[in-house]
Each structure stands twice: as structure tokens, then as C-alpha cells.
Amino acid sequence: xxxxKLTINGMxxxxxAGTTVLNAAEQAGIxxxxxxxxxxxxxxxxxxxxxxxxxxMRNLPASCVTAVSPxxxxxxxxxxxxxxxxxxxxxxxxxxxxxCLTCEKMGNCKLASYCYEYGVKQSAFPGDRHxxxxxxxxxxxxxxxNKCILCGKCVRACAEITGKNNLDYAYRGxxxxxxxxYDVPFVESDCVFCGNCVSVCPTGALTEKRIxxxxxxxxxxxxxxxxxxxGTGCNFDLNVKDGKVMAVTTGPDNAVNGRALxxxxxxxxxFIYSDRRxxxxxxxxxxxxxxxxxxxxxxxxxxxxxxIKDKYGGDSFAALSSARCTNEENYLLxxxxxxxxxxxxVDHCART
Amino acid sequence: xxxxxxxxxxxxxxxxxxxxxxEAHPIVGYxxxxxxxxxxxxxxxxxxxIELAEEADYWLRxxxxxxxxxxxxxxxxxxxxxxxxxxxxxxxxxxxxALKETVEKYTPDYVSRLTGVPEENLYxxxxxxxxxxxxxxxxxxxxxxxxxxxNNVMSVxxxxxxxxxxxxxxxxxxxxxxxxxxxxACDMGALPNVFPGYQRVIDPTARExxxxxxxxxxxxxxxxxxxxxxxxxxxxxLKAMYILGENPVLTDPNSNHIRSGLDKLEFLVVQxxxxxxxxxxADVILPAASFAETDGTFTNTERxxxxxxxxxxxxxxxxxxxxxxxxxxxxxxxxNYRNPEEIFAEMASLTPSYAGISYARxxxxxxxxxxxxxxxxxxxxxxxxxxxxxKGLFQAIEHIPPAEMPDQEYPFLLSTGRILYHYNVTxxxxxxxxxxxxEEYAEVNPEDAARxxxxxxxxxxxxxxxxxxLTKIQVTDRVPPGVIWMSFHYKDSPTNAITSDAIDPITxxxxxxxxxxxxxxx
Numbered sequence: 001x002x003x004x005k006l007t008i009n010g011m012x013x014x015x016x017a018g019t020t021v022l023n024a025a026e027q028a029g030i031x032x033x034x035x036x037x038x039x040x041x042x043x044x045x046x047x048x049x050x051x052x053x054x055x056x057m058r059n060l061p062a063s064c065v066t067a068v069s070p071x072x073x074x075x076x077x078x079x080x081x082x083x084x085x086x087x088x089x090x091x092x093x094x095x096x097x098x099x100c101l102t103c104e105k106m107g108n109c110k111l112a113s114y115c116y117e118y119g120v121k122q123s124a125f126p127g128d129r130h131x132x133x134x135x136x137x138x139x140x141x142x143x144x145x146n147k148c149i150l151c152g153k154c155v156r157a158c159a160e161i162t163g164k165n166n167l168d169y170a171y172r173g174x175x176x177x178x179x180x181x182y183d184v185p186f187v188e189s190d191c192v193f194c195g196n197c198v199s200v201c202p203t204g205a206l207t208e209k210r211i212x213x214x215x216x217x218x219x220x221x222x223x224x225x226x227x228x229x230x231g232t233g234c235n236f237d238l239n240v241k242d243g244k245v246m247a248v249t250t251g252p253d254n255a256v257n258g259r260a261l262x263x264x265x266x267x268x269x270x271f272i273y274s275d276r277r278x279x280x281x282x283x284x285x286x287x288x289x290x291x292x293x294x295x296x297x298x299x300x301x302x303x304x305x306x307x308i309k310d311k312y313g314g315d316s317f318a319a320l321s322s323a324r325c326t327n328e329e330n331y332l333l334x335x336x337x338x339x340x341x342x343x344x345x346v347d348h349c350a351r352t
Numbered sequence: 353x354x355x356x357x358x359x360x361x362x363x364x365x366x367x368x369x370x371x372x373x374x375e376a377h378p379i380v381g382y383x384x385x386x387x388x389x390x391x392x393x394x395x396x397x398x399x400x401x402i403e404l405a406e407e408a409d410y411w412l413r414x415x416x417x418x419x420x421x422x423x424x425x426x427x428x429x430x431x432x433x434x435x436x437x438x439x440x441x442x443x444x445x446x447x448x449x450a451l452k453e454t455v456e457k458y459t460p461d462y463v464s465r466l467t468g469v470p471e472e473n474l475y476x477x478x479x480x481x482x483x484x485x486x487x488x489x490x491x492x493x494x495x496x497x498x499x500x501x502x503n504n505v506m507s508v509x510x511x512x513x514x515x516x517x518x519x520x521x522x523x524x525x526x527x528x529x530x531x532x533x534x535x536x537a538c539d540m541g542a543l544p545n546v547f548p549g550y551q552r553v554i555d556p557t558a559r560e561x562x563x564x565x566x567x568x569x570x571x572x573x574x575x576x577x578x579x580x581x582x583x584x585x586x587x588x589x590l591k592a593m594y595i596l597g598e599n600p601v602l603t604d605p606n607s608n609h610i611r612s613g614l615d616k617l618e619f620l621v622v623q624x625x626x627x628x629x630x631x632x633x634a635d636v637i638l639p640a641a642s643f644a645e646t647d648g649t650f651t652n653t654e655r656x657x658x659x660x661x662x663x664x665x666x667x668x669x670x671x672x673x674x675x676x677x678x679x680x681x682x683x684x685x686x687x688n689y690r691n692p693e694e695i696f697a698e699m700a701s702l703t704p705s706y707a708g709i710s711y712a713r714x715x716x717x718x719x720x721x722x723x724x725x726x727x728x729x730x731x732x733x734x735x736x737x738x739x740x741x742x743k744g745l746f747q748a749i750e751h752i753p754p755a756e757m758p759d760q761e762y763p764f765l766l767s768t769g770r771i772l773y774h775y776n777v778t779x780x781x782x783x784x785x786x787x788x789x790x791e792e793y794a795e796v797n798p799e800d801a802a803r804x805x806x807x808x809x810x811x812x813x814x815x816x817x818x819x820x821x822l823t824k825i826q827v828t829d830r831v832p833p834g835v836i837w838m839s840f841h842y843k844d845s846p847t848n849a850i851t852s853d854a855i856d857p858i859t860x861x862x863x864x865x866x867x868x869x870x871x872x873x874x
Contacts, residue, residue, distance in 0.1 A: 139788060140784060161382060161386075163374075163389070187788075192378075193788075223662075223663040224659070224661060225643065225644070225663065226532070226643075226649075226652075226658045226659065227532060228532050228650075228660075229532055229775040229779075230377050230378075230531065230532060231528060231533075231534055231535065231652055231653035232357070232377050232378075232379045232380050232653065233532070233651075233652025233654070233656055233658055233718075238644055240663050243665065255658070255717070255718050256358075256652065256654075256656065260379050260382055262379060262772065263378075263772065263773055264378075264779060264785075267782070267784055267785065268775065268778075268779045268784075268785050269644070269782070270782050270783055270784055271625070271778045271779065271781035272625075272642040272643075272644050272645075274626070276626050276627065276781060277625055277626065277667055277781075278624060278625065278626060278627060278639035278668065279639050279667050279668045279669075280639060280668065281636065281637065281638050281639060282634075282637040282639075283636050283637075284634065284635045292636075294669065294675070294678070297636050298678050298682055299682060301594075301638075301679055302679060302682040304592070304618075305592055305594075305619070305683065308591045308592045308619060312591050314571065315571075315573070316590060316591040316592065317590075317592045317593070317594075318575070318581045318584075318590055318592075318594075319593065319595070319596070320578065320581075320593065320594070320596065320600065321540075321542035321596055321597075321598075322537065322596045322597030322598050323532070323533055323534035323536075324532060324598075324776075324778070325533065325537070325597050326643075326646060326648025326649060326650060326692065327533065327536040327537075327540050327650065327651060327696065327699065328647075328649065328673050328695040328696055328699070329596070329672045329673050329676070330533070330536060330540035330541075330542045331540040331548060331695055331696075332677065332687070332695060333594070333596055333676055334543075335566065336679070336680050338562075338570055338571070339566050339680075339685055340680050340685045342569075342570075343571055344544050344553050344571050344575030345576045345590075346543070346544060346575060347542065347544050347575070347576065347577050347578045347581065348537045348538075348542045348578075348598065349530075349531070349534070349578070349598055349600075350537060350543065
């Protein structure tokens with residue numbers, strides 16, 4: 001593989017040809033701020049926060065869309081670069097609500113993190129502000145376009161990951177807005193509610209409706225697991241707070257799905273807290289069921305199954321195992337059927 | 353799947369037969385769409401104008417139940433034009449002469465009349481598939497849920513073998529499996545004919561191995577498949593059942609037959625998350641723990657074994673494995689696993705394809721079986737050097753029409769499937785999803801809607817020879833005239849009360865994809 005040698009902040013770096021300056025810096029352990037760049041989306045160069053100084057170049061190029069070239073001399077945090085980033089952040093803040101205390105994204109907001117890092121407390125550019133109504137016409141996603149910084153990550157996630165192309169820029173200039181075709185609410189659009197846009201949004205523009213006011217992202221313990229719906233086998237993180245699953249999130253590194261999920265994996269897991277969940281064993285008495293302890297229920301099952309086995313033989317019993325349950329549960333139920341009941345009458349819905 | 357989902361990225365052609373991937377397996381569907389937009393050829397075979405049909409290079413809108421003639425017709429053209437992979441046929445397969453003789457009569461003209469696909473598209477697709485180096489074929493229930501499901505699958509395999517599209521990355525015969533762990537449940541031996549790892553119960557050596565490991569004598573008789581269980585329950589021969597996490601009343605064909613079978617049992621245990629339609633028949637219901645409440649593993653459609661991790665305590669107090677273990681112990685066969693990892697370790701020690709997999713190895717990654725040893729990296733694609741039986745056996749297969757076709761009394765063809773927003777019987781318990789998609793909207797073609805005098809949102813009554821139901825309708829040209837399409841997610845429109853109880857004779861899979869119905873405006 002052809003490689004390129006360059007110098008970043010005085011450090012000699014060698015990377016494969018075609019690598020961007022941003023990625024080359026990252027490989028050298030230097031973190032360059034970015035709002036519109038995401039490794040699993042196409043590069044855009046829109047937010048300009050990743051600008052760097054490259055000796056011999058007239059302007060400060062965006063490092064996410066600039067390829068390395070031999071003997072490049074790059075400065076990622078020179079005074080000119082830092083000043084440019086501060087100005088960019090001030091420009092973004094000029095039209096951004098500063099309701100961070102109650103913002104759903106607090107603690108997980110890239111704009112806030114970079115303002116903190118670059119010491120930008122307020123904007124030097126007072127002027128018009130958007131006053132869009134917050135859109136929460138659906139049960140999954142809240143859209144607050146006042147907080148959108150037009151980085152276009154949601155546009156690219158929808159087009160490049162999901163392939164729905166349901167979001168794009170509309171209008172011009174100050175009125176530029178990321179929205180649906182005809183600027184209608186999500187429910188009236190082609191949205192499939194996969195939430196992949198939410199997973200890439202760097203600010204509070206797109207957030208999950210279910211946890212509004214209930215949990216901050218830094219309060220979560222993340223438990224990586226595998227989706228319980230179809231056979232694709234997507235991984236995601238269950239976000240747990242106080243012993244309760246509150247949300248599902250994904251990063252770009254999952255084996256099968258990367259960050260992508262569908263509506264079921266990202267939002268459909270709340271069946272676990274349905275008020276119709278069964279939580280105690282039930283025994284039929286007459287036409288209805290009465291609650292029982294585990295011991296009572298299991299004792300009754302053991303007695304009845306033993307009786308039926310003794311009277312009619314093991315082949316009078318059959319088990320339906322489950323394609324929705326774990327390998328371990330399936331292994332145990334087929335073992336129980338074959339060993340304890342003495343029959344091979346065990347099947348599941350594999351062929352339906 | 354013989355191959356892996358990740359290979360879609362570098363395949364040059366994707367042939368989809370009877371799979372509505374963007375709805376039933378959305379993330380796989382996303383990848384297909386990405387590949388097509390990057391230049392891979394996309395061929396969709398489906399009676400419905402599914403989402404991917406809109407992006408396809410060729411959409412073959414076949415008459416439901418004509419997959420075999422279509423596939424035979426493609427093979428006919430390939431052989432006539434000498435586009436078959438003779439080296440692969442010579443080295444890796446047998447019985448080619450029989451295949452050649454059978455497909456001889458499936459001329460483009462004959463196939464076009466049977467399937468409704470224009471001849472020029474048959475030629476174009478046959479040439480494209482045969483001459484593309486890396487071509488992946490995918491199918492799901494659109495192939496299997498027919499009386500000729502097994503033959504459909506073998507026809508897909510015939511086409512792949514004829515053109516050498518097997519045993520290399522970016523090729524293969526790829527059934528995308530339905531449920532999250534249907535692959536794993538099969539691997540674990542939750543089938544009437546095998547022990548874990550497909551070791552046959554009628555094989556004395558396998559039986560001896562498991563008798564020794566489990567310390568018990570085991571039956572060498574094949575057990576019952578699901579439809580046989582309910583037939584036996586009807587006949588009074590089956591007295592008791594234990595149903596874990598399945599809802600056959602809603603999901604199996606001809607549900608009235610299932611209901612009366614359950615009614616006749618002397619004793620029924622159902623271990624479930626919810627009081628399902630099936631659980632209502634139980635004598636004892638054990639509350640089940642969900643995926644978030646247990647440790648374990650799932651095996652996905654590409655044989656990838658991945659961890660499931662406990663995030664919260666089991667809501668009912670016990671995880672499912674603990675309940676089964678306690679029952680076994682109470683019945684005189686003590687099970688003493690301290691955790692699911694110990695269960696997995698025992699299973700892996702008895703299952704050659706899982707022998708090299710352990711929780712330690714799964715901690716930070718996933719492994720595709722076969723993985724015979726602890727340093728084996730796993731197997732992304734199968735059949736690189738040889739097939740399981742050695743040489744691939746061509747099967748000469750003739751067209752078998754569906755068991756029940758529309759007639760004067762029942763003039764519509766009903767086909768069924770999944771929709772994006774629901775997954776069988778758990779998502780209707782998701783408050784958020786149910787608030788948006790709470791009822792069935794059967795698909796009716798505009799021509800039929802006009803004739804019936806119905807419009808979007810109207811309610812109709814749908815009858816078959818087995819039952820009837822009420823459903824709202826939507827008017828859409830996703831379905832061709834004469835076809836009604838319904839999902840099976842809603843208990844208020846229980847589609848399987850009317851579906852056919854005709855089954856594939858080998859797999860006993862119901863013909864969910866075709867039956868005859870009549871539709872009346874209410």
C-alpha cells in the first residue's frame with residue numbers, strides 16, 4: 001500500500017495515501033473537533049470546525065475533506081485555527097437556544113462540549129433567531145429545529161444508511177432547514193422511524209421522545225446485547241437507569257449493523273414494560289386464573305406431567321420451544337423433553 | 353445463510369426471491385439498497401411491488417406460487433445459451449443430466465404464460481445472473497411457505513449450482529431467517545429429529561453420546577413436528593404440552609384447528625411474557641423473562657453467535673432457564689447450572705460446530721459457526737471446498753401449483769407476510785408502536801376496490817373455507833388485481849383463521865402465501 005509521510009504538530013506521521021488529514025491526526029493521537037463528520041457517513045466539510053492550518057495553503061482547509069499529501073506541514077491547534085473555531089462556534093451560538101439546563105441533550109451535546117473546550121460562553125453576533133414550533137407528532141422522535149446546526153448528518157444517515165432519503169435541506173440562507181419533503185411532520189412523511197438520524201445528531205435537535213425529562217445520557221449504564229426481533233442479529237446498547245431500561249443506543253462498531261437499527265430494535269423494546277406483562281405464575285381455576293407462587297406452579301406442573309407420563313407414556317407429551325428465546329433456554333427445554341419426559345416431541349416454529 | 357450479510361457490500365448482483373427485506377429484515381434491506389445504489393444489479397422476484405422492487409434493475413412480478421417454473425425457465429435459458437458453469441458442475445455436483453432434461457420443457461414462452469413475466473425479462477435476468485461473477489441469492493418465506501416450499505428451495509439451489517454461485521464470498525444461497533434465534537433454536541436441537549448440532553436421534557452413535565453425557569436413556573424414535581402435535585392432540589393421543597414463548601393460535605395456519613387441539617389436551621403449560629391467545633388455554637402459566645432480563649446467546653441468520661446480556665432483573669423473579677431447571681429438578685432429574693454460561697459450555701462440549709465458542713471468546717466479538725476449536729476464527733461462508741454431502745445433488749423439479757387457487761366462490765388470492773412496524777406477537781405490546789400501527793390494513797388493488805365499492809379505511813369481511821375475519825383495507829397497486837395481502841400481527845384481524853392448512857409434505861410448513869378467499873363490503 002502506498003503511504004504518505006507528513007508532519008502534524010511537529011510529529012512525523014505516515015499514513016496510507018488517500019487518508020484525510022483528520023484521520024491522519026487521529027491516528028497520531030490528535031483529536032480534531034468535528035460536528036458534521038462521522039466515520040460511517042460520507043464526508044461533507046460543512047461545519048468547518050475541523051479546519052487546520054497547512055503551510056503553503058492560503059485558507060484554513062477542512063481536515064475531514066482534505067487528503068494528505070507528501071511532506072505536508074499541518075497545525076491542528078495553531079492560534080489562527082483556534083480563533084477560527086471560536087468564531088465558528090460563536091456563529092452557531094448566535095442562533096442556538098441556550099436552554100442547556102433543561103435540554104435533553106445536556107451532557108451529550110457536541111456543540112456544548114466544543115464551546116466548553118474553546119471557552120465560548122456566548123455569541124458576539126446577536127441577531128435574528130429561529131422560532132420553529134417543536135415537532136413531536138409521533139411517539140418516537142422530538143424535532144426541535146431551533147437547535148439544528150445544519151450539519152446534515154441526519155440527511156446523510158437517512159440517505160446513506162437507511163436509504164429512505166426522507167430528509168434534506170429546504171429553503172435558502174437564514175431560512176435553511178433540514179426537513180421532510182414538503183416540510184411536513186414526520187408522521188405525514190415517508191419516515192420509517194428507524195431513529196438512525198437521532199443516533200447521529202450532535203445537538204438537541206433530534207432526541208428520543210420516550211426519555212424527555214426522565215434521564216440524561218451520562219446517567220445510563222450501557223449493556224451491549226442482541227436485538228430480540230428478526231434474524232439479522234443487530235447489536236445495540238440497552239441504556240439502564242435505576243434498574244430500568246430507558247433507551248436503546250448504537251455506535252458505529254456493531255458487527256452486523258454498525259449503528260443502523262429499525263423501528264423495532266430502537267423503539268419497539270418497550271413491550272418489556274407493558275402493563276400486560278405476566279409477573280407471577282397463574283393456575284387455572286374454573287374459567288379464570290389465580291395467582292400462585294413459583295413453587296406451587298412448578299410443583300403442580302411436575303405432578304401433572306409425571307402423572308401423564310406414567311399413565312400414557314412419554315410420547316403423550318410435546319414441547320414447543322421458542323425461536324425468540326436464547327440458545328441456553330432452547331437447549332434446556334429440549335434436554336428436559338428428551339431426558340425427563342423421554343420423548344423427542346420437541347419442535348419450534350423454524351419452518352413457519 | 354451459506355454466506356454473510358457483510359458480503360452484500362461487495363456482491364455484483366443480488367437476486368431476491370420472495371423476500372420483502374426492507375420490511376422483514378430492515379438492516380439487511382438497507383445494505384441491499386446501498387449496494388444497488390453503488391452499482392450492484394438488483395433483481396426482485398415478488399408478486400407485490402415491494403420497496404426494493406422500485407429500485408430493482410428487474411422486477412419479475414410472478415403469479416403467486418410460480419417460483420419453480422420461473423427458476424426452471426431461467427435455467428432453461430442458461431443451458432440453451434451455454435452460460436452454465438461447466439467446471440463447477442463437473443467438479444462439485446452430480447445429477448446434472450436429470451436437471452437438464454426436466455428444465456428442457458420450461459421454454460420462455462411456457463414460463464412466461466405461467467408466471468406472467470415477459471419473455472425478454474426472463475432472457476435478460478438469466479443472462480445477467482449467469483454471467484455475473486459474484487451473485488448472491490436471497491429468499492425468505494415467500495419461497496418456503498408453499499406446499500412446494502422444499503422444492504422451491506431446491507430450485508434456488510439448482511440455479512446457484514448451475515452457475516457456480518456457491519462457496520465463494522459474494523455468492524451463495526441465503527435464506528434470511530425469520531426470528532432472532534430461529535437458527536439457534538434449530539442448532540440447539542429443539543427439533544423432533546435431532547440432538548444439538550443436528551446429530552440425529554435415530555443414529556445410535558449420537559444417541560449413545562448424549563445418553564452418556566446426560567446420564568439418561570433416550571428415545572430413538574423421531575418426535576412430532578408442530579402440525580402433527582396438534583393433529584395428535586385432536587386424536588386424543590397427545591395429552592400434555594409445554595409451550596415456551598410461542599403463540600401458535602395467532603401464528604400457525606388454520607388457527608381453529610390449533611384452538612380445538614389445545615382444548616383437548618389434559619394439561620397445558622405456557623411460559624410467556626403475556627396472556628396470549630395460546631396462554632388462555634393453559635392450565636398453568638409461567639411468567640417469562642424477556643431478552644433484557646437474562647444472559648445468554650442468540651445465533652443469527654448468518655450463523656453468528658452473539659451475546660445477550662442481562663440489563664435488568666427478571667420481572668417475574670426467575671429467568672426462563674431457572675424455571676426449566678427447577679422443574680427438571682422437581683421431576684427427579686436435578687439440573688444445577690449456576691448461570692447460562694455453564695449451560696452454553698455443556699452444549700458446546702456436545703456440539704461440534706459450537707465446540708470452539710465460549711462466553712470468554714464472545715465477550716468482545718461474535719463468531720460464525722462452524723467453529724470446531726477454541727482457536728478457530730469461525731466460518732463466514734460455507735461449502736468452499738465441498739458440500740455437506742460431498743457433491744451438490746441437482747434435483748429435477750416440476751411445477752407444483754398451490755393447493756387452493758381462487759375459484760368462482762372464493763375469487764381472490766390471499767397472501768400474507770410481515771410489515772415493518774411489527775414483529776409477530778411482541779410488538780403489539782409496545783405502547784409506542786401500537787399507538788401508530790394498531791390495526792390491519794389489508795392491501796387491495798384499485799381495480800378490485802372499485803369493483804367491490806370500497807375505499808381506504810373501509811372495513812371488509814374476508815372469508816375462506818376455514819374461517820372469516822374483519823379487516824380495514826388500503827387501496828394500493830402494491831398488489832396485483834385479484835390478490836389481497838394481509839399481515840398476521842393483529843388479533844382483531846386474525847389472518848391465520850383463514851389461511852390454508854395445506855402443508856409442504858416434508859417440512860410441514862403451512863402454505864401461508866396462497867389461499868382462496870372472498871371479500872365483502874360491510
